[in-house]
Amino acid sequence: MTPRSDTSGVTRSLPVDPIAPDPAAVAQAADVLRDGGLVAFPTETVYGLGADARAPAAVARVFAVKGRPGDNPLIVHVGDAEAAWSWASPTPLARDLATAWWPGPLTLVLDGRGALPVTTTAGLATVALRVPAHPVARALLAAVDLPLAAPSANRSGRPSPTTAAHVLADLGGVVDVVLDGGPAEVGLESTVVDARGLVPLVLRPGAVTAEDLGVAADSTATVEQARASPGTHHRHYAPDCEVEVAPVGQGGERAARRAAAGARVGLLGPGAAPPGVTSLAHPADAVALARVLYDALRAAEAADLDVVVVEAIRETGMGRAVMDRLRRAAAEAATDA
Ligand code: TXA
Numbered sequence: 001m002t003p004r005s006d007t008s009g010v011t012r013s014l015p016v017d018p019i020a021p022d023p024a025a026v027a028q029a030a031d032v033l034r035d036g037g038l039v040a041f042p043t044e045t046v047y048g049l050g051a052d053a054r055a056p057a058a059v060a061r062v063f064a065v066k067g068r069p070g071d072n073p074l075i076v077h078v079g080d081a082e083a084a085w086s087w088a089s090p091t092p093l094a095r096d097l098a099t100a101w102w103p104g105p106l107t108l109v110l111d112g113r114g115a116l117p118v119t120t121t122a123g124l125a126t127v128a129l130r131v132p133a134h135p136v137a138r139a140l141l142a143a144v145d146l147p148l149a150a151p152s153a154n155r156s157g158r159p160s161p162t163t164a165a166h167v168l169a170d171l172g173g174v175v176d177v178v179l180d181g182g183p184a185e186v187g188l189e190s191t192v193v194d195a196r197g198l199v200p201l202v203l204r205p206g207a208v209t210a211e212d213l214g215v216a217a218d219s220t221a222t223v224e225q226a227r228a229s230p231g232t233h234h235r236h237y238a239p240d241c242e243v244e245v246a247p248v249g250q251g252g253e254r255a256a257r258r259a260a261a262g263a264r265v266g267l268l269g270p271g272a273a274p275p276g277v278t279s280l281a282h283p284a285d286a287v288a289l290a291r292v293l294y295d296a297l298r299a300a301e302a303a304d305l306d307v308v309v310v311e312a313i314r315e316t317g318m319g320r321a322v323m324d325r326l327r328r329a330a331a332e333a334a335t336d337a
């Protein structure tokens, strides 16, 4: 099929099939990245859309295929802390956090060394760095030996992908290789921490929790501070159906009420779904809810549901990250409708 361009200048062709991440496939993916191509790969949080972070044209293509605003910088993925420090200056705090949590679902924002293109950093003086833990991500970083700029591999404004199928649904036809590493273990994006000061400042909550970091639960960045993390004010995590967050213990009741009013309703909560309501999943705790949340939102869309009722959970530990994403999904669905 002849590739065609849409109005954004993005060239599309037939979707590639996801491939099993054996050593030959990882080597092929590394070649594609060296040639300026785009590779979707699994991480322990969500799937990333990787490009050579030093190559402005490759990174520009990431922004184009995602439809991502140019003022929202990308996370740069590297194989280890030493590689990270060649792109940004570590503070004593950053070194401690890296020792404790890398490889893992933690991204550190630090003063950059001016060595990455403005396309990658969105012109900021800081750089966000992460050493992922997923064995396929690690194998790819080792094989390519380049810093990989990798946002979540979804179209901008959609729930992050937690499976290769989610990547194809959003980016089939515009990504060169999709490495299939199975479902992501965490299911929500990494914790983003500004590590330039003496104590961690959480810009985006994630699996490395405030408790893990030894910071007060309410120390997550204020709106003013969060402006330094541009992604936090863009539209996010919105499926094509409404998301209603029900109070703890009231998921079934709220879902039944919406169904009685004539809506096609899905329930994501610990209890059984009432008659006429589709049960999406029964996660027992915050960690389980994080793992299934984005898949459930996409499944609700696919089933053409009008509304997903998600039962709230306590905002401790991983519950904080889940509720952060849920509130964004609920707000966006309401305003986008
Ligand atoms: O788990 C994750 O972090 C995944 C996987 C693929 O690693 N990546 C991911 O990337 O979620 P993305 O682009 O969807 O989200 C990156 C977030 C955005 O909110 C962005 O604004 C923020 O990190 N960020 C990037 N560079 C920054 C910087 N220099 N200062 C503050 N925030 C930054």
Ligand code: MG
Binding pocket: 151, 152, 160
């Ligand atoms: Mg994202």
